[in-house]
Amino acid sequence: MTAQPQRVTMLCDWLPPEFGAVGQYQLAHARELAAQGRDVVLVGFTSGPSRVEASMTGAGSLVVRRVQRPLYARSDWISRAWWTLGANLVLLWAARDALLACEEVRLTGSPPYLLHFVMPLALLFGKRTRYRITDFHPECLNAALGRSPLWVTPLLALTGFWRRRVDCIEVLGEDQRERLADSGVNPARVLLRRDPSPVDFATGLQPALPPAAITGRPLILYSGNWGVAHDHATFVEAFARVPRSANSPALWLNATGARADLVQAECLRHGLPLARTAPVALAQLAGVLIAADVHLITLSDAFVGYVLPSKVYACIASGRPVLFIGSPRSDVHRLCAAQLPASRYRQCETGDVDAVHDALIALLGADSRAPAATAPGAAEVSA
Numbered sequence: 001m002t003a004q005p006q007r008v009t010m011l012c013d014w015l016p017p018e019f020g021a022v023g024q025y026q027l028a029h030a031r032e033l034a035a036q037g038r039d040v041v042l043v044g045f046t047s048g049p050s051r052v053e054a055s056m057t058g059a060g061s062l063v064v065r066r067v068q069r070p071l072y073a074r075s076d077w078i079s080r081a082w083w084t085l086g087a088n089l090v091l092l093w094a095a096r097d098a099l100l101a102c103e104e105v106r107l108t109g110s111p112p113y114l115l116h117f118v119m120p121l122a123l124l125f126g127k128r129t130r131y132r133i134t135d136f137h138p139e140c141l142n143a144a145l146g147r148s149p150l151w152v153t154p155l156l157a158l159t160g161f162w163r164r165r166v167d168c169i170e171v172l173g174e175d176q177r178e179r180l181a182d183s184g185v186n187p188a189r190v191l192l193r194r195d196p197s198p199v200d201f202a203t204g205l206q207p208a209l210p211p212a213a214i215t216g217r218p219l220i221l222y223s224g225n226w227g228v229a230h231d232h233a234t235f236v237e238a239f240a241r242v243p244r245s246a247n248s249p250a251l252w253l254n255a256t257g258a259r260a261d262l263v264q265a266e267c268l269r270h271g272l273p274l275a276r277t278a279p280v281a282l283a284q285l286a287g288v289l290i291a292a293d294v295h296l297i298t299l300s301d302a303f304v305g306y307v308l309p310s311k312v313y314a315c316i317a318s319g320r321p322v323l324f325i326g327s328p329r330s331d332v333h334r335l336c337a338a339q340l341p342a343s344r345y346r347q348c349e350t351g352d353v354d355a356v357h358d359a360l361i362a363l364l365g366a367d368s369r370a371p372a373a374t375a376p377g378a379a380e381v382s383a
Helices: 021-035 077-094 096-101 114-125 139-145 152-163 174-182 233-241 258-270 282-289 311-317 331-339 353-364
Strands: 007-014 039-046 051-057 060-068 104-108 128-132 168-171 190-192 219-225 250-256 274-277 294-298 322-325 345-348
Touching: 007 021, 007 077, 007 096, 021 039, 021 051, 021 060, 039 077, 060 077, 077 096, 077 114, 096 114, 104 114, 114 128, 114 152, 139 152, 168 174, 174 190, 174 331, 219 258, 219 282, 233 258, 233 294, 233 353, 250 258, 258 274, 282 311, 294 311, 294 353, 311 322, 311 331, 322 331, 322 353, 331 345, 345 353
Parallel strands: 007 039, 007 104, 039 060, 104 128, 128 168, 168 190, 219 250, 219 294, 250 274, 294 322, 322 345
Antiparallel strands: 051 060
């Protein structure tokens, strides 16, 4: 058996407290590795001043390097592409000494195309590589466009070339494993490692106060990024069909993203009860999640196996009912169906407005205020 590497360098995009699930999970995993006795250097981005934090964790050590990077408009493809190119170069430069000294490099799919920058150096210097793939690129680009432009073909081929040379690819779900197998990656190099919930739900945790405009109504909560990978039209049409009264359900849009903007505009146009807030800090997230009567998760069919909404773990752990609008081939469905009682979970196909309408009525009529899953260590939150 291959000895576990002692010195590990980890690379990702935004580190907490910045908004982004990948950085949250990478920081938690870096702490786990350090507690096991590894010497870990984690390099990622911050919108604030650059800084370095070092700590000893058991027999190991952890150094976190936060590199200042500007934010960008996610909906602007050109600025996003330039940001991605610069981000990958800045990340490698900031980690240059750690990359040379380590035995293993662990990278993620964020920033996009980081694989293309890391793998040539790793092979040149004989470093082991572990790739936590998160979102697939450039497949997500093709899915967003609804086609595969000619110029993407060589990029897709080069991406496949590098993936087949990674020592270990960590996938988030079985749907991702299937996509990799279909693309020719050796299954022996693929490892399923699911993420945990990023927050704990302690006994006695108080739900966050919803915005005043929707207080007292049953709450459908969408929390996180509602971007191009997430269907929105099916929900909006079904939501518009729900009978309206002083006690009719409201949508709490605790979200960012281009589709969140569309949902807000459509709900306002139809006069539907809605409130929108910016995503809260991680320390406040548990309180927001248990304020929901129903959690909403959506995924467009073209993105199945390429994207796994990370919010699913905390939604399940909260104990609240979940409505998933997406394909049963997605691991969102696998996870929810396996871990939630049938009375607290509904899966509906995208485009099936009638099914989504019926699911909303059924879930909002269920006993949605049962205790959340319990775990030690969470603080009481009210917002």
